[in-house]
Amino acid sequence: MSAPTRTIAARATPPGVGGIGVVRVSGPESLRISHELTGRQLKPREATSTAFHGRDGRALDYGIAILFKAPASYTGEDVLELHCHGGPVIIDSVLAELSYLGVDFARPGEFTERAFLNGKMDLAQAEAVADVINSQTEVAARCALRSLSGNFSKYIESISKNIDSFRVIIEANIDFSEDPVEEIEHSVIKKKIKELKGIINDLIDRSKPGELLSTGAEVVLIGAPNAGKSSLLNTLARAERAIVTSTPGTTRDLLDATISLEGLAIRLIDTAGLRQSEDEIEAEGMRRAIAATERADLVVEVRDDTQNDPSGLEILGHDLGDQNRIVVLNKCDLSGRTFGTAEEADGAPAVAISATTRQGIDALEKVLLQQLGYQGVGEDTIMARRRHIDAMQRANSHLDQAMIQFESTDLLAEEFRLAQRALGEITGEVTVEDLLGDIFSNFCIGK
Template sequence: MAHQPHAGRRSAEEEPPVGAGAETIAAIATPAGRGGIGVVRIAGPHAQAIAKAVLGTVPEARHATLGGFLAADGAVIDRGLALFFPAPHSYTGDDVLELQGHGGPVVMQMLLRRCVDLGARIAHPGEFTQRAFLNERIDLAQAESVADLIDASSAEAARSAARSLDGEFSRRVNALVGAVVDLRMHVEACIDFPEEEIDPEDIEAQRRKLAAARAQWKALLAEARQGAVLREGLTVVLIGRPNVGKSSLLNRLAGEDLAIVTPIAGTTRDHVRATISLEGVPIHLIDTAGLREGGDEVERIGIARTWSAVEKAGAAIFITDASDAPHSDEDAIVARLPADMPLVRARNKIDLAGGVSGSAPIGRGIGLSLSAKTGAGVDLLRDWLLQTAGWQPHGEGLFMARERHLVELEAAGRYLAEAGNESQVFELFAENLRLAQQALGRITGEVTADDLLGEIFSRFCIGK
């Protein structure tokens, strides 16, 4: 009786399955530097041949195999575990081999070079995940969530990215696509059979379907916006005249002494940056040079950089000294801020002025009375930061979203709104529905330009 190969394995001479990558790629999949474990990942049609040359055999599929990793002359480069995942049931959809050895940079480079000598090439950033997308193992939104999970700056962001990787965001998008397609079928039937009289009940059914789709879109957009907040966070500049307590407030919010605090005006000459996490939302704080006329050349350069930071920020905290008389240039500083920038005017040092913490409308923005020294009123500022960032309570179940996802969702919403305006002209109605469907398809990659793929995957780390 002829020997039967192990289920899920092919001989190294067999052709790779349709859809597998044409080239074999390899990369170190663990971070640079020393570590207890290092992983070299190989994917492509020559993965089995590389396994046979390095290990002496092709490991049993999806079973950890202990062995030596052999150089060309038979010397042992390292000893470790090998894992083999045959196509198409692997991360990329190709044959995938992972060699898990000791995490020294020299031994990892030796092992990678051995794989290259055996026919692999060095993988580009994100190329393993790109192959997973191209081989339809994951869609584009899931592929992006891989990078988001790696880059997550809080536990909440990591959980949201994991939900996106599991397909939650994609399922919501595809459900909306299904609703739009269902409506398109009814509308295009009216176009295909113009001689048929349209039942008024059918027209009303179309309107109900469109209203339901728009409600579904509205809920999806709101959740995507909150998911984007968890990913991107909010950049906030702290501005004001010298010695009003900007650095003290930064230190209070950050919970540690990051900025030098002295009674000497103009101590901060350049930006001091800190990122804090409020309810899982990253808040990027920038303490800037005090704004005033005069000063030496270094201080003037710092003030110019302050205004440059203001232009790039998403919100501003304008700090004044509650224990000092108002200055004539304060209104001019506020007037110079971008008109649409969220602003809080924080009256600091109420511990010296004898005031109490609280909030009140104050012309443009909102006024807060607080003390960076004692912490009084700082919780009100934290609440304002969360509100400005778009955070909402009860965000459990959120998925991660990116700016491009929001752009496509907003475009889909415009097309759905236009479809409602053209509901009596079936050709225009159907065209707007088609455009909405295309915009949604660009989120998951069903409709994707090659240059977009290059931009997305180039931001991944090598080995992923």
């Protein structure tokens, strides 16, 4: 991979007004730019208070400039940081001047992409940069920071090395043995494969909560009008987010609130009560409610336990199919049912609660997490993405294939090679251009 040669710039701080706004420049022209903009020879890694001059010699702003010489910088290239006053007009004028001086505006994630291409970090660490920035809870941030420090990559590399050392032995057999696989005992190979699979499976288990943690979960509350969906949203969110009235049909549109349960960010979505209705607005609300269930990680069907009426879903004849769901029996303060986990309802876990008195809510929160497959995170949880888990699973299926390839040392070696390749995709040792595009385009500008 050859290093890019364009010099790029972007605002690194969020848009809007702030105490300071940082503009970052990276690439071979950074040194020249620093000179033209400040009229000084900046000493590397030294904060210099200076004016930033426009082409007519007038000061665009007074701030701090710091130069980082390659390779000791975030991107591994010459980097210039300009700390300006944090107003959009100032930042835009500095960016316009940089453009005049021949700098290109950076694509989202381009700084981190360069850091990866220049070997400053591997791909899993680059992804962790975005995960740290996008963390929705403190637990998620801690977890992402562990991946950023290279913990996850180290595990992957050590498994990969393990496979490699075994591959070398097997491939040596291909070259030198008259009598293939016999040289290495089948039982030894099998034992080794089992051992490797065990390590990968352990890593997958430790990554799963991390995957959920990085994306957060979406939970939709659905049910008949007046069942208490909006009351439940408010209770779980501990805020009066949704309007609650005794009039059926209060909620018309989707409304959401994000809560954190044991560090997992859960976006709760309140919906319009489901019933037969000629009202156009209400019908659209119900259409949106049903559509929301299709994207959700979990559907919470809220039922009024004082009523024996059919549920909203039954009334509309809508089947949730094999959608992940639980049933909440609400208003148990009136019905008298014992609070907490109840007998399954229509094949789904059920919890008896009162949204108004909060009774049964702790049990409900536990069931929510359980049903989302979240067992909480420990110090060894890894912030992983779907593609990491997919790659580990692919590595494992190549090891499975290896188990049945004893007739041919060639095929056996090939399966080991493919398993190693799958793991290499995680750290970026093996990459496809499309994958890089996908990963970095999801970053914010300036990172």
